[in-house]
Amino acid sequence: MxxxxxxxxxxxxxxxxxxxxxxxxxxxxxxxxxxxxxxxxxxxxxxxxxxxxxxxxxxxxxxxxxxxxxxxxxxxxxxxxxxxxxxxxxxxxxxxxxxxxxxxxxxxxxxxxxxxxxxxxxxxxxxxxxxxxxxxxxxxxxxxxxxxxxxxxxxxxxxxxxxxxxxxxxxxxxxxxxxxxxxxxxxxxxxxxxxxxxxxxxxxxLPPVSEEKIAEWLETNYSLQKADAQDIAHRSKGSLVNAIDCIASDKEENEFFTLFTQLMRLSYARRIREMKAWSEQIAGMGRERQKNFLNYCQDMIRENFVYNFHTPDMNYMTPEERQFATRFSPFISEKNVIGIMDELNLAARHIEQNVNAKFVFFDFALKMIVLLLKH
The missing domain is CATH 3.40.50.300 (P-loop containing nucleotide triphosphate hydrolases)
Structure with missing residues (x-):
């Protein structure tokens, strides 16, 4: 290097x-x-x-x-x-x-x-x-x-x-x-x-890498069209790691998106039995992946909150995530966004401390039922 x-x-x-x-x-x-x-x-x-x-x-x-x-x-x-x-x-x-x-x-x-x-x-x-x-x-x-x-x-x-x-x-x-x-x-x-x-x-x-530099690098190294490179550069939030993951269609992030949407729908419908099964599925992951998933959830909550302001330049979502946000974002407002983020931070801290993951994720899922009602 x-x-x-x-x-x-x-x-x-x-x-x-x-x-x-x-x-x-x-x-x-x-x-x-x-x-x-x-x-x-x-x-x-x-x-x-x-x-x-x-x-x-x-x-x-x-x-x-x-x-x-x-x-x-x-x-x-x-x-x-x-x-x-x-x-x-x-x-x-x-x-x-x-x-x-x-x-x-x-x-x-x-x-x-x-x-x-x-x-x-x-x-x-x-x-x-x-x-x-x-x-x-x-x-x-x-x-x-x-x-x-x-x-x-x-x-x-x-x-x-x-x-x-x-x-x-x-x-x-x-x-x-x-x-x-x-x-x-x-x-x-x-x-x-x-x-x-x-x-x-x-x-x-060190500051994040500028979108212009990332887009230029993507065009040169991955032969992307200018519009595609600019879109990925914007969603990468100044990170070459994120940009490379976007190109690779990162399998884990797609899985996280599916798990996130499942939880939000199950919590809204109050389907307790399915929520328990969901928490057991997450508990089967390794702890590092569990922490990565919680980070992803924080990103999604933040993105959906910002989506309500109708300023596309401030959003960093994939097309699938944006489509989900059109229906989900009204449920994330100033009345519950801080509470949800606090619960995600608490869950991440418990995972770091080796608390039983089944309890951590089922507890968070149950709390989401109440938090989603506060929108």
Missing amino acids: FFKDVIGQEQAKEHLLSLVHENRIPHAMLFTGTEGCGKMPLALAFARYVCCEHPGEHDACGQCQSCLMMNKYRHPDVHFAFPVVKTKPGRDTVCDDYISQWRETLMNPYRLTLREWMSQMGATTQQPQIFVHESNEIQRKLSHKSMMGGYKVMIIWLPEKMNQECGNKLLKLIEEPPAQTLFLLVTEAPDAVLPTIVSRTQRFN
Whole structure:
């Protein structure tokens, strides 16, 4: 990944380049932004640039030994930490146990999401973490001298998934790392990262990618007609991940739409027996998919509320979702939208805390009966 491969984010690239040219590189940086805005691609491009033996003014050379090793993410001075699941109960699991899958996934960093990464690991119901033993691995790797004689870089993806004990053990290292050592933390939930870690980093906020840049990229890489590219770019909400999913007609999102419409219709009709069966179906999913479904429900409630204002530019729905909204949106108003969103947030918190999913989703379904009456 080079700077030229990062879609949009021109100001961010210029700022990072100026840090290098002016010799002002901070020892720890926190890249934040929504999913698909290009945080990880930018971090990878920055790591390549600072490690490049013959960097140009605007990008790495692409020809030196360092760049050649970065092509397959096998650079001896660029290390990674990321959430994993335990390979065997009772055994310490570290990121290097999954390094082959990780390198393969990084070949297309715009597809890197927690959902995609869990699929690569073959995980279903386990909660991924950066376990405490990883702190020892990070300290060990960074204690060695640079193999290439330049920077040593530690890229930590989703530090919000870091075990608290692991984070506490790294505080001193992040605050006072060895010379020419660079921490790049990439997060989608900065408020969930340990505050003591955040305070030791320089925060770098990335905005969503512009619709124009996404549409241009879609036309070039997927040979889409201009109108189709613009429609997908609008619905992607500034996320390359969303744009790619739209093109792929993401099967999971279609399933979520079906489940959402089923629940709303069953709740409106007060069909308790079918609602119980619906909650048992959702309970059969893995917990990460359950959380993804609840996020989808929040998006749909928000979109249907906004639909009532008749401002198409503010809606980001597929044609099927828009068709459903023509009939459903009148049931979402200022009288119940906050209550529904609060219940969805509560359900997501309970799922995160491993509460029985059958109880969580049946309870939410029953509450929807009352909430829909308040429109």
